[in-house]
Amino acid sequence: MTTRRRSLVGTGLLALTLCALVLSSAGLFSQEPPKPPAEKPAVEAAKGETHPPPMAPRDQNRVYVFLAWTWLTIGVLLYILRLKIREADRVYRTGLFRATEAGKEPQKR
Amino acid sequence: MNKIRAWINDRLGVAELSKFGMKKDVPLHSHTIWYYTGSSILLFMGIQVVTGVMLAFYYNPTIKDANASVARIMTEIPLGWIIRSIHSWSATCMIAVVIIHLLSIAFTKAYRAPREATWMTGVLLLAASLAFGFTGYLLPWDDLSLAATKVGTDIPKSIPVVGAWVTSLLRGGEDVTGDTISRFFIVHVCVLPLAIFAILGIHLFLVQRHGMSVPLKAGRGPEKNDALPFWPNFILRESAVWLILFGVLVTAAIFLAPSLGPAANLMAPAPAGIKPEWYFLFMFQTLKLFPSRILGLNGELVAVAVMGAGFLLVLLLPLLDDRPAERKGRVIRYAVYATFLYTIALTIWSLL
Numbered sequence: 001m002t003t004r005r006r007s008l009v010g011t012g013l014l015a016l017t018l019c020a021l022v023l024s025s026a027g028l029f030s031q032e033p034p035k036p037p038a039e040k041p042a043v044e045a046a047k048g049e050t051h052p053p054p055m056a057p058r059d060q061n062r063v064y065v066f067l068a069w070t071w072l073t074i075g076v077l078l079y080i081l082r083l084k085i086r087e088a089d090r091v092y093r094t095g096l097f098r099a100t101e102a103g104k105e106p107q108k109r
Numbered sequence: 110m111n112k113i114r115a116w117i118n119d120r121l122g123v124a125e126l127s128k129f130g131m132k133k134d135v136p137l138h139s140h141t142i143w144y145y146t147g148s149s150i151l152l153f154m155g156i157q158v159v160t161g162v163m164l165a166f167y168y169n170p171t172i173k174d175a176n177a178s179v180a181r182i183m184t185e186i187p188l189g190w191i192i193r194s195i196h197s198w199s200a201t202c203m204i205a206v207v208i209i210h211l212l213s214i215a216f217t218k219a220y221r222a223p224r225e226a227t228w229m230t231g232v233l234l235l236a237a238s239l240a241f242g243f244t245g246y247l248l249p250w251d252d253l254s255l256a257a258t259k260v261g262t263d264i265p266k267s268i269p270v271v272g273a274w275v276t277s278l279l280r281g282g283e284d285v286t287g288d289t290i291s292r293f294f295i296v297h298v299c300v301l302p303l304a305i306f307a308i309l310g311i312h313l314f315l316v317q318r319h320g321m322s323v324p325l326k327a328g329r330g331p332e333k334n335d336a337l338p339f340w341p342n343f344i345l346r347e348s349a350v351w352l353i354l355f356g357v358l359v360t361a362a363i364f365l366a367p368s369l370g371p372a373a374n375l376m377a378p379a380p381a382g383i384k385p386e387w388y389f390l391f392m393f394q395t396l397k398l399f400p401s402r403i404l405g406l407n408g409e410l411v412a413v414a415v416m417g418a419g420f421l422l423v424l425l426l427p428l429l430d431d432r433p434a435e436r437k438g439r440v441i442r443y444a445v446y447a448t449f450l451y452t453i454a455l456t457i458w459s460l461l
Binding site (some may be wrong): 048049050051052063067070071074077078081082085088089092 | 184338367368370
């Protein structure tokens with residue numbers, strides 16, 4: 001598989017992953033709208049310790065799915081970056097850019 | 110597309126920047142990994158800015174609403190708890206990476222001429238990061254943050270002549286009150302960001318001006334002249350590091366989200382076993398170690414003087430160790446090791 005084709009496959013994979021991430025975690029962003037806070041006395045919220053994550057199992061699952069998709073996206077991006085790094089290193093080793101800039105022969109490394 | 114690119118390039122000179130990046134080299138040797146810590150700080154700083162702005166939409170810096178607004182962010186605002194957790198964890202990560210970055214510079218002696226000013230601005234950035242941590246700690250306005258701020262703002266009081274004035278300036282009065290919250294909030298979201306961006310600008314300019322330092326050992330070996338272009342080779346590697354760090358940060362933020370204590374009561378006594386954030390623990394333990402009186406002097410004053418002198422020594426390290434690059438400066442290296450071990454030991458002791 002050529003580098004160009006691999007880049008295309010990688011980009012396609014990334015697009016698919018991102019779509020899936022957005023679709024699967026859409027529920028996270030569509031929680032019920034917050035109630036107006038003005039009516040709530042400050043003392044009431046301050047009585048006990050407030051724990052952060054959503055307690056309902058369904059909300060927790062959504063968060064874990066979101067995390068799984070985040071890591072999958074990172075994995076795909078890392079794969080694409082690996083290809084890019086290899087390509088950049090190959091170009092650098094051949095000395096193409098520097099040779100055109102300095103008007104001299106590509107350096108041998 | 111090409112027209113748009115040409116239009117942007119005419120206005121911003123992006124092609125020149127790209128050429129500059131390709132000309133700039135990053136030395137390639139066994140210590141190259143330390144170069145990634147500098148950019149990681151920028152990543153965490155960026156995350157801090159974005160999440161900080163999001164939190165500021167809902168946060169109310171008043172004695173009545175501060176705690177309740179944070180509770181609302183955590184319980185009612187969609188994804189509010191994750192944003193707060195990411196903000197908190199990226200602050201911790203940023204300070205940790207700043208410390209690692211400074212230690213790597215100290216151990217590789219990269220602070221020597223002509224990079225003295227780069228080191229000094231780096232130390233000032235660490236001080237600004239710690240100030241961010243200190244001012245941000247009060248904002249949730251729970252028992253713990255109130256007690257920690259009381260202890261923290263009490264420390265300058267022992268300094269003769271100006272001490273009481275400094276404490277009053279920090280608190281906005283005699284005691285920690287609602288005025289302290291608004292004062293800390295403004296410092297946290299306006300004054301410190303302006304200061305940190307100014308210092309960071311100078312720091313980055315100096316890094317560009319003097320280039321990246323090559324450690325003595327690496328400069329002597331067979332790999333002496335090896336280098337990597339900054340653009341795109343190094344940037345791509347940095348992006349990979351950023352992605353991994355971002356993933357770790359989000360994971361930590363989800364599984365280890367900070368909770369919020371009950372609203373602070375100004376009349377209540379300080380809760381038992383209060384401790385500051387991990388990066389202040391060694392100072393906290395040092396203060397506890399000093400007796401109340403030393404040779405007729407106030408023990409706290411002596412502790413503050415010792416810590417102030419320690420900070421000055423770190424800041425002025427390049428002026429103390431200004432030997433030519435060929436000479437290693439073993440004494441300074443051992444002093445850096447000793448300070449590092451002391452900090453770690455006292456932090457662990459304080460945690461026990």
